[in-house]
Amino acid sequence: MSEMGIRQLRADAAASVRRAASGEHIVISIGGRPIAQLGPLGAPEGQARLSDLVARGLVIAPRRGGVYQPTPAVSVWSGGRIDKLLRDIR
8 A cells, every 4th residue: 555645646637547447556645644535446345245255264155057056965973084074975
C-alpha cells in the first residue's frame, strides 16, 4: 500500500487509476493526514468472495455444471489410526 498527496493525485490521476486497477491500494492524504483510499473494485468490506473462501479452504467449490454433489459419508470407528483409515478409504 502506498501513499500520495491530493496534489500528486490530481497531477497523475490516470496513472494512479491504472495502478489501482492492477490491484494496488493507494492512500490519499491531505496535509499529511490520510483521508481516502484508491483501490481495485472488489467485494464490499466484510464480504468475502467465493474464490477467496475456496482459496482459504473454508468452502468447497462447485463442480462443473454448477451443481455440487457431495461425496458419500465414510463410517469411522473410534480407536482407529488415521493412516489405516485413509488406506481403507482409498
